[in-house]
Amino acid sequence: QVQLVESGGGSVQAGGSLRLSCTASGSIYNMAWFRQAPGKEREGVAYINTDSGNTNYADSAKGRFTISQDNAKNTVYLQMNSLKPEDTAMYYCAANCPYGRSRCLASPAFTYWGRGTQVTVSS
Numbered sequence: 001q002v003q004l005v006e007s008g009g010g011s012v013q014a015g016g017s018l019r020l021s022c023t024a025s026g027s028i029y030n031m032a033w034f035r036q037a038p039g040k041e042r043e044g045v046a047y048i049n050t051d052s053g054n055t056n057y058a059d060s061a062k063g064r065f066t067i068s069q070d071n072a073k074n075t076v077y078l079q080m081n082s083l084k085p086e087d088t089a090m091y092y093c094a095a096n097c098p099y100g101r102s103r104c105l106a107s108p109a110f111t112y113w114g115r116g117t118q119v120t121v122s123s
Helices: 101-106
Strands: 003-007 010-013 018-025 031-036 043-048 055-057 065-070 075-080 089-095 117-122
Touching: 003 089, 018 031, 018 089, 018 117, 031 065, 031 075, 043 065, 043 075, 043 101, 055 065, 055 101
Parallel strands: 010 117
Antiparallel strands: 003 018, 018 075, 031 043, 031 089, 043 055, 065 075, 089 117
16 A cells, blocks of 8 residues: 655745655655646646656646655655746645556546645735
8 A cells, every 4th residue: 555645835925936745655656746726627737757757747837847756765856936826726646657657647547646735825
């Protein structure tokens, strides 16, 4: 059984930065960050292939967010810079998607999910 624990959320002003962490217990592969704002569908933000290190980003995240991993700590990070009010959402870590990076980011086909960490960006 895999458990994912997110941390690092909080409240920042527009233009600020946050780094989210997701620490996993158990065997994991292909991890991603999703987010869900009130009244909206969950959307993929960033994906990483934990074997190759290949990444994929939603258009809204490109150039501002960076997903990375520390295999020794079984942890995936999401560095978020130049935050905007529209980035406000609950951010979820996900692990173990059997598909390629595009499909994994486009649809929440992951086996394991964390409970989420709230990110609030004020203008």
